[in-house]
Amino acid sequence: KCEPECISSYVSQFITYLEPFIHHTIHYVSYMIYRNEKIHLLEQIKSLVETSLQLIFSTKESGGNIKNLQWHKIIDNNSDLLIKLIYKLIHTIEEQSSSIGIMNGLCQNVRKLISTLDTTKITHQGHFIDYQIRMIEILQQMIITIEQIHTSDNIRHLANQLTRQYNELINITYGAIGTANTNDLSIHIKNIVQDLGLISIELIDKLGQNNSRNDLDILCKRIIEKVISFFFSN
Secondary structure (H helix, E strand, O other), rough: OOHHHHHHHHHHHHHHHHHHHHHHHHHHHOOOOOOOHHHHHHHHHHHHHHHHHHHHHHHHHHHOOOOHHHHHHHHHHHHHHHHHHHHHHHHHHHHHHHHHHHHHHHHHHHHHHHHHHHHHOOOOOOOOHHHHHHHHHHHHHHHHHHHHHHOOOOHHHHHHHHHHHHHHHHHHHHHHHHHHHHHHHHHHHHHHHHHHHHHHHHHHHHEEEEEEOOHHHHHHHHHHHHHHHHHHHH
């Protein structure tokens, strides 16, 4: 409105932003796994693009005429709405980035738990069978969590849950290692639990990065196989 002589160049410049924006958005969404997140983001993009087109159309209709107040008001409304939609989209993307940060933190927690198997003083109190039973219970809970990953979109909750369960497993593993009948059995249990932690880290990391469903399925299968190997080796 303030620079009617520049409308043509401004509109042309604005349009040049739309095409790569749409292209990169489609590319980004193609890497997302969860349907509700895809739909939510695509709806925001759709509203943003539609409002952009309305802004271009209203600008065209005003024709740079400073006296065309009716269209100026429409331009103002479209501009305000577009700005709000852009900020809303930024917030959505920032939330997804925050999710990645949370996942990285969970991965770091699991790494620390794994390292404690080499640094913590192992207890020799109690009975191996009691620790074994409790480990099996926790591993069964972990399998349920892994299976839920296939059907749920609440990835933060499930990743947190998996980390908490692994924390419990580590605490019980100390006792199992300390009360095992042989050194070979102690080493075997320790190796399985450490391997399980490493695969869990990989899974949580990929959950945060919105990797393909096939990648997640492979990791989930590896975790379940590792759990089953524990069941049949003790």
